Each structure stands twice: as structure tokens, then as C-alpha cells.
Amino acid sequence: MSKFNTLSNMIGKTNLSTMTKFGTGLALSVTLLISGCATQNIQTYQNTTPTLDMHEFFLGQIDGWGMFQGRSGEVKKRFYVDINATHEGDDVIVLDEKFSWADGSNSQRIWRLTQQADGSWKGTAGDVIGEATGEVVGNTLHWQYLLELPVDDKTYKVNFDDWMYLIDQDVMLNRSVMKKFGVELGSVTLSLHRNNTDAK
Numbered sequence: 121m122s123k124f125n126t127l128s129n130m131i132g133k134t135n136l137s138t139m140t141k142f143g144t145g146l147a148l149s150v151t152l153l154i155s156g157c158a159t160q161n162i163q164t165y166q167n168t169t170p171t172l173d174m175h176e177f178f179l180g181q182i183d184g185w186g187m188f189q190g191r192s193g194e195v196k197k198r199f200y201v202d203i204n205a206t207h208e209g210d211d212v213i214v215l216d217e218k219f220s221w222a223d224g225s226n227s228q229r230i231w232r233l234t235q236q237a238d239g240s241w242k243g244t245a246g247d248v249i250g251e252a253t254g255e256v257v258g259n260t261l262h263w264q265y266l267l268e269l270p271v272d273d274k275t276y277k278v279n280f281d282d283w284m285y286l287i288d289q290d291v292m293l294n295r296s297v298m299k300k301f302g303v304e305l306g307s308v309t310l311s312l313h314r315n316n317t318d319a320k
Contacts, residue, residue: 169258179213
């Protein structure tokens, strides 16, 4: 769900400026190469437990600690996120996420997650283009969305691929991969902890 309004600070100018210089042919070739590689299938987690109940986990106060790593694995940014999760009716979850970055800066993102008739999920946020799409199977949530990433006076569209795993009723681990033109820019690792297990 990954989650950052200040992602421009995380990636750095060099990677993005290099990415924009790729020719159309090269970008297409790389995309085809990567799409041919094996990717996760969420059905793999069909029998995993504990079963993720989105309404149950995302309710009340949640603390999160995370880091962004570049393609080389170097940690570029660290952060803490304070999430206030509320419900609007039976189908909508609102996540008010307040980020405190290791460099002293702060940011905020508000997600609205809506459960669909088929059990899948859609999400919106201020800097997400269109809708995020999500599917829950077993203990796992898989999110995909396109994010508007401001860098200086330009805005780039970056693909996010989020995999979130419920470890127990109060702990969820999240790994997000960011890509542009099918090429990985970096990844985010996030640990979420519910601090109000009695919330109903």
C-alpha cells in the first residue's frame, strides 16, 4: 500500500534522469524480458494462515517502520508511519498515514480502500493515478498501482507492486517494488504492528 508523498527524495535524480534517456526500443525490450520471467502467483498462498481479514487488521491505530533500498540494496531512506484506520460502512476502509522520515521531514497520504462485490479491493489516494487494485488470498494481499512521482519540475509515473503478508493477528510485513519502463528502481520493506488488539 506501500505510501509515500516524498518519494522523490528516496530515489534520487540520477536514476530517474538516466531512465528517461532510454530509447523506445530498449524500454520495450527490457519490458518484454522482465515480463517473461517468473512472477509470484497469489494463489500460492491460498492455504496460508492466519487468514487476512482486511476489516479486522485495518482498524484503529497501526505503527509502521520501513526503509527504501535502491537497486544495489543500499538503504536510501528510513521512516516511521503512524496509521489511523477507520471504516465507513461495511465496504470502505480509510487509512490516514502520517510519515516521519529519518531526515526530519514529514508527509501524509490518505487511502480509501473499497471492497468489491467479487471480494477484490480498489483503492484511491491523492497521488495515485486511477485506482489501485488488490486481491486477498490466504494471509496475503497483493496491491498494484501507478503513482505520480514529482522530481524537481517534472512528474514521473512509477509502477508499484505491493505484497503484504499477515504474520499473526497484529503483525503484517510488506515488500513493495518500484518500476519505471519495466526496470526496477528500488524496493520498500515495511513492518506494520497493530497496537489496539481490542478494537472492534
